[in-house]
Amino acid sequence: DAMVIQNPRYQVTQFGKPVTLSCSQTLNHNVMYWYQQKSSQAPKLLFHYYDKDFNNEADTPDNFQSRRPNTSFCFLDIRSPGLGDAAMYLCATTRGGPTNEKLFFGSGTQLSVL
Amino acid sequence: KQEVTQIPAALSVPEGENLVLNCSFTDSAIYNLQWFRQDPGKGLTSLLLIQSSQREQTSGRLNASLDKSSGRSTLYIAASQPGDSATYLCAVDPGTYKYIFGTGTRLKVLA
Numbered sequence: 001d002a003m004v005i006q007n008p009r010y011q012v013t014q015f016g017k018p019v020t021l022s023c024s025q026t027l028n029h030n031v032m033y034w035y036q037q038k039s040s041q042a043p044k045l046l047f048h049y050y051d052k053d054f055n056n057e058a059d060t061p062d063n064f065q066s067r068r069p070n071t072s073f074c075f076l077d078i079r080s081p082g083l084g085d086a087a088m089y090l091c092a093t094t095r096g097g098p099t100n101e102k103l104f105f106g107s108g109t110q111l112s113v114l
Numbered sequence: 115k116q117e118v119t120q121i122p123a124a125l126s127v128p129e130g131e132n133l134v135l136n137c138s139f140t141d142s143a144i145y146n147l148q149w150f151r152q153d154p155g156k157g158l159t160s161l162l163l164i165q166s167s168q169r170e171q172t173s174g175r176l177n178a179s180l181d182k183s184s185g186r187s188t189l190y191i192a193a194s195q196p197g198d199s200a201t202y203l204c205a206v207d208p209g210t211y212k213y214i215f216g217t218g219t220r221l222k223v224l225a
Binding site: 004006031033035040041042043044045048050055057088090092094096100101102103104105106107108110 | 118145146148150155156157158159160163165203205207211212213214215216217218
């Protein structure tokens with residue numbers, strides 16, 4: 001019954017080898033987010049989409065890209081992972097619109113870079 | 115630039131104790147504030163959402179308050195249980211859907 005699903009749960013990649021993380025949602029929410037969370041730190045917003053409108057944070061490295069081909073799916077591409085990109089990557093959704101609603105998170109993908 | 119701070123960073127309490135977790139933010143122009151729970155190695159679960167026009171929200175043993183003018187929110191947990199052990203994070207939305215998170219308070223409830 002998971003509503004925000006992230007795959008894979010754990011991802012190991014090599015330094016410099018491109019990797020893609022995926023997120024899907026069954027909530028039909030307009031807004032989808034990618035957050036990066038390192039150990040004992042606050043989740044850091046990388047991007048968010050409102051429908052197809054893409055919003056990139058000013059300090060998100062160019063190495064990180066995102067795609068949202070439809071309402072349900074969103075992908076995070078890391079073109080050349082460095083050791084500093086090892087982290088938990090969290091996908092979240094919210095309905096958007098005039099009413100405030102809760103954020104729903106997936107279980108996260110723990111990325112290791114060797 | 116909005117900054118969110120949570121104090122204390124960690125807290126241990128005996129089972130049954132009532133406790134208060136604190137969240138402060140530097141810019142009072144927020145749209146809403148949410149409190150989340152995060153278990154180790156997992157995603158976040160939203161516990162309570164307080165609209166900017168509200169003063170508090172309650173869900174079961176949890177009560178969250180918001181004082182926008184002073185830039186503070188508190189999460190009150192009544193009759194704490196070992197199952198409440200987790201990290202609790204607060205996040206503010208400045209109205210652009212760009213939620214800004216605090217670093218959290220790591221709570222341990224001792225049986």
